[in-house]
Amino acid sequence: MIELRIPSSTPTIHFDNLGVVRIAANLVLHSRSKHFELDLHFICDRVQHKQLLVVHLPSQFQIVDVLTKPLSGTMFQKFKNKLQVVDNSLVSLWEGVRYNIGSVVT
Numbered sequence: 001m002i003e004l005r006i007p008s009s010t011p012t013i014h015f016d017n018l019g020v021v022r023i024a025a026n027l028v029l030h031s032r033s034k035h036f037e038l039d040l041h042f043i044c045d046r047v048q049h050k051q052l053l054v055v056h057l058p059s060q061f062q063i064v065d066v067l068t069k070p071l072s073g074t075m076f077q078k079f080k081n082k083l084q085v086v087d088n089s090l091v092s093l094w095e096g097v098r099y100n101i102g103s104v105v106t
Contacts, residue, residue, distance in 0.1 A: 014062070016059045021056045
């Protein structure tokens with residue numbers, strides 16, 4: 001955003017896969033990485049020019065996993081609480097509202 005003179009920080013991507021972090025930091029192509037070779041070069045170029053940070057974050061801290069992976073009950077509850085998700089049976093949009101023959105009366 002330099003062109004627009006908008007201050008911004010370097011974007012950071014958190015991965016729980018150490019292999020991805022290592023490949024992004026040091027571009028060494030392996031036989032298993034050929035199917036994403038073009039994307040890998042793009043990311044590695046951004047990392048080398050300090051336009052992108054790729055860091056390791058262990059799975060137990062990846063809150064997004066609650067939306068993408070099956071988790072144990074304790075991990076699910078932990079992440080659900082961190083996201084401040086509440087049981088919808090406890091929340092009522094109609095609390096204090098009663099119905100009266102076709103119209104809503106409060």
